[in-house]
Amino acid sequence: MRKPLFVAMLTMAFVCIAGAAFAAEGIASVVATTSWAAAIGMGIAAGACGIGQGMGLKGACEGTARNPEAGGKITVTLILGLAFIESLSIYALVVALILLFANPLIGNVVGH
Template sequence: MSKAVRIVLNVVAVMALFSVSAFAAENGGETYKWAHYIAAGFGMGIAAFGTGMGQGKAISSAVEGISRNPSASGKISTTMIIGLALIESLAIYALVVALILLFVV
């Protein structure tokens, strides 16, 4: 079993444990309001880690491509910037979900 699969299974197990205690709480789970803050923090942390790794890989590949073929630097840079914008949008979506968890739920 790969490391990524083990991490995902551990996260699912922790989420399952929190959901059981939240559903068993009285008053609609008011005593577990802190779980929203933890979920928002973990969500943003995972999103920031993932987008950081993706952006690092994209920039690394672009620099390697430019060093191999300097005449194609314009096309590579343009494609890289568009890709970085799309990667960064994933972090913004995670921020929106985290803010919804904090202020709406």
């Protein structure tokens, strides 16, 4: 029951934020909106990746505690998994930097 409620509340929050973003006018509001979008997106990505890495580390510690002989294989798998999770936050950083510095909307607004 908790998960559908969380998804519904998160969807409503995004809908409310999107309305305010689309109502903005002028170059200053476009820059401010993209700055906020980049900051919020990077914050969500970093937080979610941190939670994922913590859960992965928890599982690896529990697995090693249950079967110490498999510690080497668990460590290799853990490091590979952490690298994949961290790459997601790096992708979010790249998207945030594109929003901030190579935004096509800002070029179109300035050109007119």
